[in-house]
Each structure stands twice: as C-alpha cells, then as structure tokens.
Amino acid sequence: MGTTSDFDKKRLIFISLGLFLFLIVHIAPDFPNAVDPTGEVVVLSSNAKTALGLFLLAATWWVFEVVPIGVTGIMIAVMQSIFAIRDNPDYPQIAFMNFMDPNVWFILGSIVFGLVFTKTGLAKRLAYKMLILVGEKTSMIYLGSFIMTASLTLIMAHTAVAATLYPLFMAIYALYDEDNKTTKFGKGLFIGMAFTAGAGSIITLLGAARGAVALGFYKDIIGREITFFEVTKYMFPVGVVMVFVLWAYMMVLFKPEKKTIPGLRDRAQTLYSRLGNITRNEVLAIVIVFSSIAILSLKSFIPELGFLNKSAVILCTTVLFFLFDILDIKDLEEIPWNIILLFGGAMSIGFCLYETGAAKWMAIHWLSMFQEAHWFVFAMGITFFILILTNLIMNVAAISISLPVALIIAPYLGVAPEIIVFLALAAAGMPFLFLVGAAPNAIAYNSGQFTSGEFFMSGIPASILLMIVLAFFTYFIWPVMGMPILLPG
Numbered sequence: 055m056g057t058t059s060d061f062d063k064k065r066l067i068f069i070s071l072g073l074f075l076f077l078i079v080h081i082a083p084d085f086p087n088a089v090d091p092t093g094e095v096v097v098l099s100s101n102a103k104t105a106l107g108l109f110l111l112a113a114t115w116w117v118f119e120v121v122p123i124g125v126t127g128i129m130i131a132v133m134q135s136i137f138a139i140r141d142n143p144d145y146p147q148i149a150f151m152n153f154m155d156p157n158v159w160f161i162l163g164s165i166v167f168g169l170v171f172t173k174t175g176l177a178k179r180l181a182y183k184m185l186i187l188v189g190e191k192t193s194m195i196y197l198g199s200f201i202m203t204a205s206l207t208l209i210m211a212h213t214a215v216a217a218t219l220y221p222l223f224m225a226i227y228a229l230y231d232e233d234n235k236t237t238k239f240g241k242g243l244f245i246g247m248a249f250t251a252g253a254g255s256i257i258t259l260l261g262a263a264r265g266a267v268a269l270g271f272y273k274d275i276i277g278r279e280i281t282f283f284e285v286t287k288y289m290f291p292v293g294v295v296m297v298f299v300l301w302a303y304m305m306v307l308f309k310p311e312k313k314t315i316p317g318l319r320d321r322a323q324t325l326y327s328r329l330g331n332i333t334r335n336e337v338l339a340i341v342i343v344f345s346s347i348a349i350l351s352l353k354s355f356i357p358e359l360g361f362l363n364k365s366a367v368i369l370c371t372t373v374l375f376f377l378f379d380i381l382d383i384k385d386l387e388e389i390p391w392n393i394i395l396l397f398g399g400a401m402s403i404g405f406c407l408y409e410t411g412a413a414k415w416m417a418i419h420w421l422s423m424f425q426e427a428h429w430f431v432f433a434m435g436i437t438f439f440i441l442i443l444t445n446l447i448m449n450v451a452a453i454s455i456s457l458p459v460a461l462i463i464a465p466y467l468g469v470a471p472e473i474i475v476f477l478a479l480a481a482a483g484m485p486f487l488f489l490v491g492a493a494p495n496a497i498a499y500n501s502g503q504f505t506s507g508e509f510f511m512s513g514i515p516a517s518i519l520l521m522i523v524l525a526f527f528t529y530f531i532w533p534v535m536g537m538p539i540l541l542p543g
Contacts, residue, residue: 065120079107080137083236086132088418090459102412104139109403109412109446112246116488117510123489123499124392127153127399134406134463144430152405154396156365164217167343168497170375174335177221182326185226190318192230192310196246197301201225203247204297210347212255212262212370216247216494218343223247224501229322230315240414240503242308245512246300249486251494253296256289256483258282260351261534264449264482268475272337275461276471282355288476289536292527296484299519307512335380340379348520393496400490409543413447413455421459429469429540432530433477436460437524441481441517445491449482456494470538477524484520485512 085103088096098106107415108130115126134140134149152158188198199219206215223243231237255261259269259282269280349367353359375381384541407413420439424432436456444452460474485491489499499506533539 064118068114068118069120071110072120075114076107076111076133077109080104081256083204085415086419088415088422090418090422090462096411096415096418098412098415099410101411102407102415104137104342105403105406105410106416108133108137108139109407110252112399112403113446113488116490117507119506122392123183123496123506124399127395127397127402130399130403130406131454134402139406140409149402149406152402153395155398155401156363158394158397158401160211160365160368161213161217162394163365164211164214164493165389165497166217166372166375166381167214167368168217168220169388170339170343170380171218172224173385174222174333174380175329175338176336176339178225178419179326179329179332179336180227181222182322182329184222185322186319186326190316192312192314193305195226196242196304196310197398198488199226199243200246200250200297200301200304203250204257204293207251207254207261208258209260209351211350211364213241213261213493213497214347214496215254216251219247220500221498225502227501229318230310230312234502236503237311238308239310239312240501241508241512242304242310244498244503245308245509246304248371248492248494248498249300249484250484250507250515251295252484253293253300256291256480258286258289262449262483264453265479268453268479268482270460271453271457272475275458277433280475281406281474284291288532288535289445289479291531291535292480292523295467295523296520297521299499300516303516303519307515335378338378339375339380342371342374342380390500393500396490397495400447405412407447408455413443414459417443417456418460421456421463425463425466427467428487430525432463432467432469433473434521436474437477438521440478441485441520442487444482444484445487445513447490449485449492453478453482465512465541468541470541473532476537477528480524481520484517486516486520488513 070417075237080103083101085098087098089514090096112126112130112131115129121129126477131149140148166227168336171180184202184247185195188194203215203219206219227240227243228234229241236350236419259265264452265285269285273279308356346367349359349362350364353364354364417439421436423437427435440452440456443456446452456474457478460478464471464474487510489509495509504512
C-alpha cells in the first residue's frame with residue numbers, strides 16, 4: 055500500500071509539474087524577438103509561446119510516464135484545440151489530422167513487418183541462426199545484434215529495420231530469460247537496438263528520409279550537389295565508430311548478468327532444427343517484404359519512381375499480408391496502438407512548433423549566439439542544437455528548421471557548408487533521449503524492458519559520446535578525408 059501511495063504522489067507531482075510549465079510559459083510576458091544574419095525579425099507570437107509550453111508539458115509527461123505515452127500524444131491534440139494554438143481557422147482538424155500523417159502510417163506498416171516475422175516463425179529462424187553464429191558470450195550477442203541492426207539500415211529505413219528485428223530480439227531474449235522479466239541484458243539489447251539503428255541510418259540515403267531533405271536544402275541554398283556516394287564516404291566511418299562505441303557503452307551501463315549462456319549454441323541448433331523446412335507463408339513474407347524494400351531503395355536511384363509514396367508502398371505490403379492469409383483480423387489487435395498514438399502526438403507537436411514559428415525562433419536565437427565564435431565552436435553549437443531538437447520533433451523538421459539558418463550564418467565565420475550538412479545529418483540521425491525522437495526508440499520501448507525515464511537517462515551519456523565522436527571527426531578525420539571545413543581565404 056505504501057509503495058502505491060508513493061507512486062501516486064510522484065505521479066501527481068509530475069502531472070502538476072507539466073501543467074505548471076505549460077501555464078507559466080503560456081501566461082509569461084512576450085519573449086525577445088529573434089534576428090537572423092540577413093536582418094529578418096522572427097517574433098514569438100502568443101500562439102508560438104503556448105506551443106513551447108505545450109511541448110514542455112508533453113516532454114515532462116513522456117519522460118515520467120504519468121499516463122501511457124500514447125495518451126500524452128492524444129493530449130497534445132486536445133490542448134491545441136482547447137487553446138486554439140495553431141495559426142489556422144481549422145486548428146482543431148489540423149491538430150488531429152496529424153495523427154493520420156503519412157509518416158505515422160509508415161511506422162504502422164513497418165510494425166506490421168515485425169508482426170509477420172513473428173507469426174510466420176521467421177523471427178525465431180533468424181534468431182536461432184544468429185545465435186549459432188555468435189556463440190554463447192552475451193557480449194558477442196550484443197555485438198552481433200547491433201551490427202546486424204546497423205547493417206540492415208544501409209538498405210532499408212531504420213523504422214522498418216527496428217520493426218523487423220524486434221521480434222527476432224524478443225526470441226533471442228526468451229533464451230536468456232524464459233520468464234521475460236526485466237534484466238540489464240534486456241535493457242541493453244533493446245536500447246542498443248534503437249541506438250544502433252540510428253547510427254547505421256546515417257550511412258546511406260536509404261536509412262531515413264532526412265538525408266534527401268538536407269541535401270535538397272544544400273542544393274537550393276549553395277547551388278551544388280552532394281552525391282549519394284559522398285554521403286556514404288564521409289558517414290560510413292562515423293556510423294561504424296558509433297556502433298562500436300555504443301556496444302562498449304551498453305557493456306558498461308547494462309553489463310549482462312551472465313557472461314555466457316552455457317549450452318546456448320546447442321540449444322539454438324536444436325530449436326532451429328525443430329522449425330523444419332521453410333513454410334509457404336515464410337517464403338511469401340520474405341518475397342513481399344524484400345520487394346517493398348527494393349522498390350523503396352530504387353526510388354533513390356530512379357527519378358521516374360519518385361511519384362511513389364513510401365507510406366503507400368509499405369501499406370501495400372500490409373494489404374498483401376491479409377490477401378495471402380499470412381495475417382488475419384486477430385493480428386490487428388496485436389498492433390501496439392500506444393506507439394502509433396505516441397507518434398501521432400509527436401507529429402502534431404512538431405508541426406505545431408513549426409507552423410507557429412516557435413521552432414524557427416529557437417533556432418535563430420541559439421545559432422545567433424555563435425556568430426562571433428570560433429568556427430569549431432560554431433559547428434559544435436549547430437550540432438548540439440540539432441541533436442536536442444531532433445529529440446523533440448521529427449528529424450526531418452529539425453533539419454528543415456535549423457539547416458537553412460546555419461547555412462546562412464556559416465559563410466560569415468568562413469565555415470564551409472559541407473561540414474554543416476554532414477554534422478546535421480549525423481546529429482539528426484541519433485536522437486538518444488526521447489522515445490519520440492525516432493521510431494526505433496518507441497519500438498524498442500514496446501519490449502517492456504525499460505521505462506521512458508530509463509531511456510532518457512541512458513541517452514544522456516550516449517549523446518555526450520556522440521558529440522565527442524563528431525568533434526573528433528570534425529577536427530581530425532574529415533579534413534584528412536578531403537571534406538572542406540573552412541572557406542578559402
């Protein structure tokens with residue numbers, strides 16, 4: 055009884071804290087205007103100020119899980135409607151329509167991938183095969199899992215990778231702890247999956263949509279192009295280093311309770327043999343999933359396929375799973391709607407900050423602080439801001455808000471635009487603090503191995519490690535590789 059009472063007190067405190075932060079920002083006097091280097095003045099309107107307060111409320115409730123994370127997502131749209139935050143006469147409709155955004159549907163389709171891998175038995179087949187290869191050391195299970203996660207993001211979206219591998223990792227974990235209790239190994243396995251999905255996704259333009267958006271801004275503002283292969287050239291070493299850094303970090307923070315799982319390889323071999331020959335449904339699932347991945351990948355190379363929407367493509371696979379009787383009506387009940395609602399809310403608050411101008415006001419205020427700074431301080435300042443912003447809103451939106459401002463300020467300090475773009479891509483790809491920062495974070499949360507607060511706390515050192523790695527590459531590695539750092543003269 056005492057424990058429940060203590061929990062209720064803590065819950066009440068954090069519910070009140072979120073509401074207090076919202077109200078104090080909502081009723082606060084006007085904040086100073088922001089002025090960018092071109093002289094454009096950005097005023098923080100009353101609606102934009104309220105949007106900032108709403109974000110603080112949502113962030114507090116998300117971190118401390120005062121209600122289910124999906125319910126906080128719903129609350130975001132409700133508050134926008136009650137306080138008429140959007141600068142639009144149709145603000146109630148728009149706030150709720152964001153829950154039907156194509157990106158939310160893409161996440162839904164990706165999660166269905168995972169359901170199919172679980173139901174058909176592909177997840178167990180792949181999990182047992184991997185365990186036979188990596189052996190019985192838990193450190194090597196960590197490493198093998200993380201390398202597999204990062205490798206798959208080279209050819210498919212990190213959301214789809216996380217959703218596909220999630221049931222595989224659940225099968226692996228079942229051999230570690232048959233009672234499916236929370237353990238350090240479980241926390242490290244699933245948080246590590248989320249983190250390394252981000253690390254791998256920066257290496258090619260196929261890992262996430264943010265790359266194409268950043269290169270588009272670069273071309274529009276600078277007038278030059280960065281090719282697919284240039285991205286991979288400079289980002290590959292960063293992604294690889296981060297995978298191994300994160301592996302070492304997980305081994306320290308979530309050191310497995312067992313160094314080895316005796317007899318695991320033999321047990322995995324036995325369980326793999328019991329699965330028998332590959333079934334019709336497994337073959338169909340593989341064909342459908344990889345056809346979808348192939349089409350999405352070809353979009354990056356064949357302009358004629360540009361009309362295909364990624365969400366439509368991945369939802370076609372969902373329809374096919376039902377047409378071929380791989381899934382049925384009961385499987386719809388297995389979809390983690392808590393995660394879907396979380397991302398609906400994340401899209402809603404992201405668009406709210408963007409449309410009211412609150413996000414742009416923050417970006418200009420922050421980046422203007424570095425107008426007189428050393429080029430390295432400026433570059434790291436941009437990186438830090440994008441890293442924080444991408445944890446709060448969609449990484450595509452974070453880049454859309456920050457990169458144009460940064461590319462305008464950079465020439466004043468003699469900084470080459472290329473370094474700004476690559477730092478932005480790396481930082482936007484690895485949001486380690488909030489579940490809403492990236493879909494793999496939320497998918498990993500569905501394992502039940504950690505709370506959103508534990509994820510946040512483990513993400514602070516991981517974010518610091520990322521900043522250190524990017525600082526090292528900026529000052530030492532990328533210049534040697536031929537990346538322009540400073541403008542001539």
